[in-house]
Amino acid sequence: MSQDSTERTSKQLLHFVFGGELKSLSGIEFNDITKLDMVGIFPNYAEAHKAWKAAAQRTVDNAHMRYFIVHMHRLLDPTSIP
16 A cells, blocks of 8 residues: 555544653642653554553653643644544
8 A cells, every 4th residue: 555545544643742740649730841751743542652651651650750642633623523
């Protein structure tokens, strides 16, 4: 299958993975936003989830570290929410 036909059959759904140390376990406010770990942007949820899981496992000893997946495709085109 050519790259053109692959691009036409699978829609690119960008996801952004990032994390950081939280001020409290009961909230989502970060201690220092200058120290956020920007893991990356991924072409689909499956790839983003793998990156999220790897980052979370690297920091498992710090209970205040949290990683998140942002569905960028929903921000770019809010009418296309599945």
